Amino acid sequence: MLQLEGVGKRFGGLPALDGVGFTVPKGQVTALIGPNGAGKSTLINCISGVLAPSAGSIRFGQAELAGMAPHHIARLGIARTFQNLKLFPRLSVLDNVLTGLTCEAGRSMVMAMLRLPYLRHRERQLKLRALEALDRFGLADKAALPVSILAYGDKKRVELARACVSTPRLVLLDEPVAGLNADETAAVGEQLGRLRREGQTLLLVEHDMELVMGLADQVVVLDSGRCIAAGSPAEVRRNPLVLEAYLGKMEATA
Numbered sequence: 001m002l003q004l005e006g007v008g009k010r011f012g013g014l015p016a017l018d019g020v021g022f023t024v025p026k027g028q029v030t031a032l033i034g035p036n037g038a039g040k041s042t043l044i045n046c047i048s049g050v051l052a053p054s055a056g057s058i059r060f061g062q063a064e065l066a067g068m069a070p071h072h073i074a075r076l077g078i079a080r081t082f083q084n085l086k087l088f089p090r091l092s093v094l095d096n097v098l099t100g101l102t103c104e105a106g107r108s109m110v111m112a113m114l115r116l117p118y119l120r121h122r123e124r125q126l127k128l129r130a131l132e133a134l135d136r137f138g139l140a141d142k143a144a145l146p147v148s149i150l151a152y153g154d155k156k157r158v159e160l161a162r163a164c165v166s167t168p169r170l171v172l173l174d175e176p177v178a179g180l181n182a183d184e185t186a187a188v189g190e191q192l193g194r195l196r197r198e199g200q201t202l203l204l205v206e207h208d209m210e211l212v213m214g215l216a217d218q219v220v221v222l223d224s225g226r227c228i229a230a231g232s233p234a235e236v237r238r239n240p241l242v243l244e245a246y247l248g249k250m251e252a253t254a
């Protein structure tokens with residue numbers, strides 16, 4: 001579904017990504033792991049169009065994503081969450097989730113000004129979908145609240161609902177449980193597990209190894225901008241390069 005080949009990204013001459021290549025198969029969960037500064041967020045930003053890669057190819061079906069604008073990439077069916085939340089603090093929870101449907105709603109802006117009955121019906125449909133998405137992530141009772149008053153864990157779930165509301169072909173998740181307590185992590189893990197069972201293709205960046213190992217079909221390991229391993233969770237877990245580069249470091253700091 002998503003195919004990366006030789007992806008590179010330089011910041012002021014320094015390589016953050018160097019020749020990264022792997023495939024994200026349809027209907028599977030691919031986890032991207034690696035120590036701090038390995039280049040995981042940079043890669044997610046290159047795939048979603050926030051950054052243009054300096055080299056290589058990122059193919060999504062027939063489309064080449066490298067250098068494409070984020071809104072074009074979103075329109076192809078790729079949604080994402082952010083490591084540092086990017087919600088609209090002045091909007092309600094429901095309206096934040098509705099922004100995940102702008103690709104579908106935007107086309108009818110001019111018609112919306114005409115207040116045609118069809119459009120009022122369409123608006124209701126979009127609201128219903130947003131409410132359904134909130135319900136799936138256990139937030140239906142908070143729909144009308146300003147998002148700014150929500151606890152951090154709830155805000156993370158609003159981002160997930162916004163990413164999933166458009167039923168995207170691929171969801172990119174940048175550290176969905178970072179900063180959550182054990183109960184909140186378990187709840188999000190359960191919700192991601194449900195998405196997986198429903199056949200949602202996910203590319204997940206996460207430091208929580210328990211979540212990664214329980215959820216991923218394939219694990220890709222980055223270290224200093226390079227892909228050093230890829231395989232099933234069991235294969236990656238016993239790969240000496242990974243143990244040295246990543247898990248070893250974690251144990252050393254534990």
Ligand SMILES: Nc1ncnc2c1ncn2[C@@H]1O[C@H](COP(=O)(O)OP(=O)(O)OP(=O)(O)O)[C@@H](O)[C@H]1O
Nearest residue numbers: 011015016034035036037038039040041042043083
């Ligand atoms: N906008 C930027 N300008 C300059 N350097 C950057 C920029 N963004 C990232 N980098 C550098 O690129 C490298 C990769 O960073 P990145 O945030 O992608 O790593 P990461 O694997 O996501 O780390 P973490 O797990 O801590 O989030 C780091 O050395 C970082 O300092």
